[in-house]
Amino acid sequence: MKRSFYYSDMARTKEYDRNDVLNKAVDLFWRQGYKASSVADVVQATGLNTASMYKEFGDKDHLFEETLEHYRQNIIGPRIKILTDHPNLTGVEAFLESVINGAASKKYKGCLMMNHLAQQHSISLRAARQIGEFCETMESLLSVALRNAQLEGDIPAGKDPATLASFVMCSVHGLVLYGRHTDKKPNIPNLYAIIFHALKA
Numbered sequence: 001m002k003r004s005f006y007y008s009d010m011a012r013t014k015e016y017d018r019n020d021v022l023n024k025a026v027d028l029f030w031r032q033g034y035k036a037s038s039v040a041d042v043v044q045a046t047g048l049n050t051a052s053m054y055k056e057f058g059d060k061d062h063l064f065e066e067t068l069e070h071y072r073q074n075i076i077g078p079r080i081k082i083l084t085d086h087p088n089l090t091g092v093e094a095f096l097e098s099v100i101n102g103a104a105s106k107k108y109k110g111c112l113m114m115n116h117l118a119q120q121h122s123i124s125l126r127a128a129r130q131i132g133e134f135c136e137t138m139e140s141l142l143s144v145a146l147r148n149a150q151l152e153g154d155i156p157a158g159k160d161p162a163t164l165a166s167f168v169m170c171s172v173h174g175l176v177l178y179g180r181h182t183d184k185k186p187n188i189p190n191l192y193a194i195i196f197h198a199l200k201a
Contacts (some may be wrong), residue, residue: 018056021046022070025063030071030109034064035122061124068130071112083141089149092142092168092199096192099172103179104188114176139169146199155199164199171195 028037028045039060043050057063072080082095102108109115113131120128143165149155155164175191178184 016046016048016052019070021048021056022067023074025067026071026075026112029064029067030112030115033119034060034116034127035119061127065124065127065130068113068127068134072130072134076111076113080138080141083138083145087141087145087148088152089145089154089199091145092149093196095142096168096171096195099175100188100192103175104185105179106185108179108185110176110180114173117173135169138172139165142168156201159199167198168195 024046025042028041032041037045037060039050039053042048042060042063043053046053048056053063057066079095079098082098083091085091086094113134116123116127116131117135120131143162146155146161146164146168150157150159150161155161171191175188179188
């Protein structure tokens with residue numbers, strides 16, 4: 001007599017979509033931050049049960065690390081692509097405009113990466129390295145674009161592209177925080193011209 005195959009005999013099908021889980025985790029960590037988000041919060045926000053979360057991601061640290069990578073690729077990716085597609089002053093201008101528009105929006109929650117720069121003591125070493133590498137990548141892309149802009153005559157020859165890239169990143173870090181002050185939002189668009197003028201002056 002042939003043995004009947006029951007559901008328990010077969011590999012259990014996942015009842016969740018991994019990308020959907022990561023999108024929900026991004027939203028949670030973006031709103032509350034890593035430290036303030038408990039495992040119970042993660043379970044409630046993503047719809048996973050605790051067992052599934054640990055089986056799929058290991059623990060909250062590993063979930064956060066994958067969330068950062070998901071954020072980098074899928075959410076902040078278009079902003080990075082601006083500089084890779086247009087490594088010149090046009091790209092820098094569009095990049096800054098994107099940052100300004102984001103910071104000035106009513107629903108702005110900052111940048112998931114940069115929000116956690118001040119929380120490096122509460123996240124894993126790997127997550128801290130991910131954030132550091134992200135910031136280094138952005139500054140490097142800006143430096144290349146500004147060097148090309150200089151070669152094209154759009155930036156004075158006496159300026160140092162690497163220093164200008166650091167200045168732009170410093171401005172971006174400031175905008176991430178400034179954009180979280182609701183009463184300051186009307187001032188944000190005015191900062192674009194000031195930052196851009198400093199590059200060309």
